[in-house]
Amino acid sequence: MAKLYFRYGTMNSGKSIEVLRVAHNYEEQGKKVLLFTPAVDYRDGVGTVASRIGMRKEGIVIDDQLDMVALAAKERPKCILIDEAQFLNKQQVLQLTEITDTLGIPVIAYGLRADFMAQLFEGSYHLLAWADKIEEIKTVCWYCDRKATMNMRLEDGRPVFEGEQIQIGGNESYLPVCRKCYSSKKKQAHIL
Incomplete structure (x- = not known):
């Protein structure tokens, strides 16, 4: 049974590395993956998923016009990956649940849980509410040895x-x- 996963972590916890690693593992086995990234994240160019260690891959840009359900139904990937999922809106998160529930395609969304003011992002809020499985990607505090949250x-x-x-x-x-x-x-x- 397909599931919607939300894997969250702080900045610099390796979320984008993980997205790229999972995409590579599927593709190395000849399995199709759809990699999405929100239009608002332009740091490495709109549509580019990039890690701080230099790995990068082009993804499909999520904007308000994109129908991810229709695209997934047409392309029939083995998995859908989302980078920077905190920037999704409620309707986009609900599209991910529909892909999982009606098309049977697993979706793994990676993103921040909260912003710099300790407030949930819209996408994170809805992923925390709707995801089948929530997992934390951990890293260490910049100033001490505790877990960064x-x-x-x-x-x-x-x-x-x-x-x-x-x-x-x-x-x-x-x-x-x-x-x-x-x-x-x-x-x-x-x-x-």
Whole structure:
């Protein structure tokens, strides 16, 4: 039975590496995969899934006009992979459930759980509610040896805790941190 998986982690936890690894494993066996990425993520070019270690692959751009169900029904892949799934909207997440439930195609969505203000993204909110299986991809806090559970945004190398939810960036803009270090940096900024 096909399932909808949501695999989440902080920035720099290896989510995109995992997406590319899974795609490679299917394709190496001659099995078709559809790889999707939201249009809002333009960091490495719209439609490109790229890891920090240099691996990259072109994907199908998800925008408001894309009917992922119709495309999956036409292409009949063995698996569907989604990078940066936090940027999906509710209707797009529901399309993923339909692909899984009616077409019997497993869907693995990778993304952040929460933003730099510890607020859920729309896509993450709905994936946490609708996914059959939720798995955490772990990494270590930038400042200590605890497990990173938060994303800290930086501006000019300094932590910030207010602003627009979406700001595309990498290590220059975000650090994976544990809750204790996040709270400590927030107190230092006199925001708590």
